[in-house]
Amino acid sequence: SSAEPALKQLFADDFKIGAAVNPATIRTQDSLLAYQFNSITAENEMKFVSLHPEEQTYTFEAADRLVEFARSYGMAMRGHTLVWHNQTSDWLFRDGQGGTVSKDVLLERVREHIHTVVGRYKNDIYAWDVVNEAIADEGEALLRTSKWTEIAGPDLIAKAFEYAHEADPQALLFYNDYNESNPQKRDKIYALVQSLLEQGVPIHGIGLQAHWNLYDPSLDEIRAAIEKYASLGLQLQLTELDVSMFRFEDRRTDLTSPDPAMLELQAERYEAVFRLLLEYRQIISGVTFWGAADDYTWLDDFPVRGRKNWPFLFDAAHQPKLAFERVAALV
Ligand SMILES: Oc1ccccc1CN[C@@H]1C=C[C@@H](O)[C@H](O)[C@H]1O
Numbered sequence: 001s002s003a004e005p006a007l008k009q010l011f012a013d014d015f016k017i018g019a020a021v022n023p024a025t026i027r028t029q030d031s032l033l034a035y036q037f038n039s040i041t042a043e044n045e046m047k048f049v050s051l052h053p054e055e056q057t058y059t060f061e062a063a064d065r066l067v068e069f070a071r072s073y074g075m076a077m078r079g080h081t082l083v084w085h086n087q088t089s090d091w092l093f094r095d096g097q098g099g100t101v102s103k104d105v106l107l108e109r110v111r112e113h114i115h116t117v118v119g120r121y122k123n124d125i126y127a128w129d130v131v132n133e134a135i136a137d138e139g140e141a142l143l144r145t146s147k148w149t150e151i152a153g154p155d156l157i158a159k160a161f162e163y164a165h166e167a168d169p170q171a172l173l174f175y176n177d178y179n180e181s182n183p184q185k186r187d188k189i190y191a192l193v194q195s196l197l198e199q200g201v202p203i204h205g206i207g208l209q210a211h212w213n214l215y216d217p218s219l220d221e222i223r224a225a226i227e228k229y230a231s232l233g234l235q236l237q238l239t240e241l242d243v244s245m246f247r248f249e250d251r252r253t254d255l256t257s258p259d260p261a262m263l264e265l266q267a268e269r270y271e272a273v274f275r276l277l278l279e280y281r282q283i284i285s286g287v288t289f290w291g292a293a294d295d296y297t298w299l300d301d302f303p304v305r306g307r308k309n310w311p312f313l314f315d316a317a318h319q320p321k322l323a324f325e326r327v328a329a330l331v
Pocket of ligand 1: 298
C-alpha cells in the first residue's frame with residue numbers, strides 16, 4: 001500500500017533491495033514488488049534446465065517475461081545461475097553413445113550456454129551468479145563432488161567466470177553460496193575466491209544466500225563472514241535472504257499460522273540483521289530476499305514439503321509485519 005515507506009527508498013543510499021520472482025508472483029505480487037523493490041532475480045527461470053532443456057533447444061519465454069517486468073518498472077535484475085549442480089540438464093554430461101562427455105566437450109557446451117544466455121541479457125542483467133554452491137558442506141574437500149567437477153575438474157569454475165566476462169564485460173560476476181556464515185564453509189569460500197583472484201579470474205563479488213532462521217547463524221558469525229569476504233576487496237550481496245521460523249533440523253508441521261512470540265523474535269532478528277548490514281553499507285551493494293511476502297516461499301516445501309513458513313517482512317496479504325516496522329525504523 002502507499003501508506004508505509006518503501007524499502008527501496010529507505011535504503012536508497014545503502015544497497016539495492018531485491019526479490020526473487022517467478023511468472024506467478026509478478027502477477028500476484030505485482031504492486032508490492034513495484035512499490036517496495038528495485039531489483040529482481042528469477043527464482044527458477046534462468047537456471048540451466050529452464051533455459052536449455054536440450055542441446056539444440058533454448059526456452060527463453062518465461063525468463064523474457066521476467067526481464068520485461070523488471071524493465072517496465074525500471075528495476076535492476078540479477079542473473080541466477082549459470083553453473084550449479086542442481087536444476088541442470090542431463091544431456092549436458094552425456095556423449096552421443098550413452099556414456100559421459102569429455103572435459104573439452106563439456107567446457108565447449110557450457111561456454112556456448114553462457115555466451116548465448118549472458119549475451120542475450122547483456123543490456124538487462126547487471127550481475128550474474130556465475131557459479132552457485134560449488135563448496136563442499138562437510139569434510140576436508142574444498143569443492144563438492146558433482147558431474148561438473150568429476151568431468152571438468154576444479155578449473156571449470158575459473159572457466160565459467162572467463163566465459164561470462166567474454167560474453168558481457170560490463171556484468172558484475174558473483175560466486176554465490178549458502179551456509180556462508182558457517183566458519184568452516186566461510187573459510188572454504190574465502191579460499192576458493194582468493195585463488196580465483198590470484199589466477200586473475202574476473203570475479204567482482206560474493207553472494208551470501210543468507211537463508212537464515214530465527215536462531216542462527218549468530219550475528220557474530222554473520223559479521224565475521226562479512227569481514228572475511230570483505231578483506232578480499234570484492235563487493236558483497238545478500239542474494240536469497242529469508243528468515244525461516246524454524247531451525248533447519250526442526251521438522252514440526254503443527255503450525256497453521258505464526259505465533260506472536262515467533263513474530264516478535266523475527267522482528268528482533270530482522271532489526272539486528274539490517275542494523276549490521278547498514279554498518280557495512282559501503283561493502284554491501286544489494287540485499288535480495290528469496291521471495292517478497294509470506295503468501296509464497298520456497299520454504300513452504302523445504303526442508304519439509306508442504307510445511308507453511310512465514311520468512312519475509314510482508315505477510316500473506318502483502319501487509320508490513322512487525323519486522324518491517326522495526327527495519328523501517330532503523331533509517
Ligand atoms: O538453503 C539450502 C540448503 C540446501 C541446499 C540448497 C540451499 C539453498 N539453495 C538455494 C535455494 C533455492 C533455490 O531456488 C536457489 O536457486 C538456490 O540457490
